[in-house]
Each structure stands twice: as C-alpha cells, then as structure tokens.
Amino acid sequence: xxxxxxxxxxxxxxxxxxxxxxxxxxxxxxxxxxxxxxxxxxxxxxxxxxxxxxxxxxxxxxxxxxxxxxxxxxxxxxxxxxxxxxxxxxxxxxxxxxxxxxxxxxxxxxxxxxxxxxxxxxxxxxxxxxxxxxxxxxxxxxxxxxxxxxxxxxxxxxxxxxxxxxxxxxxxxxxxxxxxxxxxxxxxxxxxxxxxxxxxxxxxxxxxxxxxxxxxxxxxxxxxxxxxxxxxxxxxxxxxxxxxxxxxxxxxxxxxxxxxxxxxxxx
Numbered sequence: 001x002x003x004x005x006x007x008x009x010x011x012x013x014x015x016x017x018x019x020x021x022x023x024x025x026x027x028x029x030x031x032x033x034x035x036x037x038x039x040x041x042x043x044x045x046x047x048x049x050x051x052x053x054x055x056x057x058x059x060x061x062x063x064x065x066x067x068x069x070x071x072x073x074x075x076x077x078x079x080x081x082x083x084x085x086x087x088x089x090x091x092x093x094x095x096x097x098x099x100x101x102x103x104x105x106x107x108x109x110x111x112x113x114x115x116x117x118x119x120x121x122x123x124x125x126x127x128x129x130x131x132x133x134x135x136x137x138x139x140x141x142x143x144x145x146x147x148x149x150x151x152x153x154x155x156x157x158x159x160x161x162x163x164x165x166x167x168x169x170x171x172x173x174x175x176x177x178x179x180x181x182x183x184x185x186x187x188x189x190x191x192x193x194x195x196x197x198x199x200x201x202x203x204x205x206x207x208x209x210x211x212x213x214x215x216x217x218x219x220x221x222x223x224x225x226x227x228x229x230x231x232x233x234x235x236x237x238x239x240x241x242x243x244x245x246x247x248x249x250x251x252x253x254x255x256x257x258x259x260x261x262x263x264x265x266x267x
Contacts, residue, residue, distance in 0.1 A: 001132035001160040005238040008032040009041035009197035011213040011226040014167065014204065018057060021047040025066060032233050033070040038131065041197040042076030043213070044089070044139050044167035050116065050204065053079045053087070060092060060100065068098035073129070076197065077106070077138045077165035079118070086119045091136035091165055093127070102127040106138035107150075110169065112205045124154055131238075132160040139166040142196070143182035148189060155190040160243060162187075164196035164214075169207040176210050176228070187216040189255065191247050193238045200229050219246040 010028045015021035025047050032040045048059045059078040067074040073095050080090040089106035105121025106113075126135045135154040141147070142164045154162060168179065187194045194216045199209035213226035215236040223236035 001238070001240045001243050003131055004240055005131045005161070006036055006038045006235070007041065007195055007215060007238060008037045008233050008235045009195060009213050009215060010043060010046070011198050011200055011211050011230070011232040011234065012043060012046050013201045013231065014045050014199050014209065015047070015049070018048040018052045021049070022062060028233065029066050029070050029072070029074070033072050035235070037072055039073040039075065041163065041195055042074065042165060043197040043199045044077040044165045045079065046076065046199065047078055050079060053081055056081065063092065064094055064098040064100065067094035067096060071096045075136065075163045075165060087117055088121065089113060089118050089138055091138045091163070093134070093136060093163070101129065102136060104136040104138060106141055108140040108144050110140055124150060126154050126157040126159045133158045134161045134163055135159040136163045136165070139164065142186070143179055147182060148186055151186045151190040151192065155192055159192055161193040161195060161238060164194055166196050166198040167203070168198045168209045168211065169205060170210040171207050176212055180212060180214065183214055183216055184221060187218045188221070191218045191243070193217055193243065198226060200231065217242050219243070
C-alpha cells in the first residue's frame with residue numbers, strides 16, 4: 001500500500017425505481033463526502049431498476065458523474081447491459097475525475113441472477129490506484145466454498161485492498177454468520193483489507209437483505225460493521241502501518257506458499 005486510505009461505505013436499500021436510486025446515491029455519496037474521505041463504496045444494485053437497465057439505461061455514466069461531482073474515488077456494483085446485448089453484474093471503480101479505472105464482471109452468480117439471464121464473468125483483476133493495488137470481488141465472489149482461491153489469486157497478484165460491493169440475501173439461518181466469518185477469515189489468511197458495503201430491507205428476490213456491511217483489517221480485524229436493517233455510512237482508515245506489520249511479522253510467513261500436495265484415502 002502506498003498511503004493510508006480514508007474510506008466510507010454505504011449500507012442502503014435496493015431502490016424500487018431508478019429515479020429513487022439516483023436520488024439515494026446522490027444523497028448518500030454527498031453525506032459520505034461531507035467529511036474528509038478518499039474512497040466511497042456503494043452496495044450492489046443500489047442505483048437502477050433491472051427493467052431500466054434491460055431497456056438501455058447506462059448506470060456507469062451516472063456513477064461517473066457522481067464521482068466527479070463529489071470529487072471522490074467511488075466503487076460499487078451494478079447490472080450493466082454490454083455492447084453485445086448481454087447482461088453482466090459489474091463491479092466498478094471510478095477515480096475522483098470520473099474516469100473508470102477498473103471493472104469486474106461477477107464470476108459466481110446466485111440462482112436469482114442466473115434466472116435473470118446474467119452472464120458470469122471469467123476473470124479476476126488487480127489494478128493500480130494512487131493508494132495501492134486493489135481488486136474487486138462482487139458479493140458472492142467473496143464468500144463461497146472456493147472463495148479462498150480467489151483471495152489467494154489476487155493476493156499473489158499484489159492486491160492490498162479487496163473491494164466487495166454486496167447485495168446480501170438472508171437465504172438461511174446461517175447467512176449472516178457465513179458472510180461475516182468468511183470475510184474475516186479471508187482478510188486474515190491473505191493479509192488484505194476488505195471493504196464491503198451492503199444492502200438492507202426488501203429487494204426484488206424473495207429473500208430480504210441483512211446488512212452487516214464490513215470494513216476489515218487483517219491485523220486489527222473488524223474496523224466497522226453495519227446493523228442488520230438500518231441505512232448507515234461506516235467509516236475507517238486503512239493504514240499502511242497495520243498492513244505492513246502483519247505482512248512482515250507473523251502473517252504470511254506462517255502460511256504455506258502454495259496448496260500442499262496431498263491425497264485423500266477413502267474406504
């Protein structure tokens with residue numbers, strides 16, 4: 001990491017219309033930027049309706065304008081209809097001038113996304129910012145049974161911060177525990193900051209969102225955690241010292257560099 005990062009992440013509802021979504025995003029980013037901040041994070045699907053995107057609405061154009069208007073780096077995720085007519089769930093990172101620095105198409109889709117015709121991405125990326133190297137994992141990319149493989153790959157490519165715009169779904173009694181424990185464990189196993197804005201309330205699926213937006217340090221662990229059902233802006237400083245301390249002392253030195261070779265003997 002090159003320097004400390006003041007982050008603010010937003011926990012908000014999935015809007016019922018694009019007009020409400022634009023108002024919500026403008027209001028919340030304005031509030032986040034009312035205090036000194038370098039990077040603002042939006043949850044997945046907090047801007048536009050699925051129908052409007054299918055009909056041609058361009059969410060990335062609007063979001064670029066928001067980053068430029070409030071002079072802050074901005075990340076999040078939204079459904080995007082690409083030039084090939086296909087729909088992707090796309091993570092984005094704009095700098096404060098509104099330039100798109102990185103986009104990541106979600107790899108691990110949920111059943112509702114597959115039913116909606118969303119196309120899965122096929123690649124992970126690590127990109128440079130003025131603060132250090134970052135990667136975007138959209139929601140389910142970060143907490144499935146193979147998610148550690150994803151963290152391992154981006155960490156080996158140099159990531160200091162993993163950004164996780166999320167659309168939480170309370171599909172079982174253990175959903176919240178899986179979410180929180182997975183992000184804490186992966187941050188600690190791979191010595192990276194994780195920054196995860198999230199959604200609350202009802203949405204267009206049958207499962208309500210459960211909040212619990214997170215900012216996690218691999219050294220100091222949970223720096224901020226959202227409630228289950230309130231709109232919130234969570235803040236923290238991602239400091240270089242904590243990351244260097246964990247990486248240079250008792251962090252990765254105690255972990256195997258590669259997947260150990262082994263066999264399973266089953267009777």
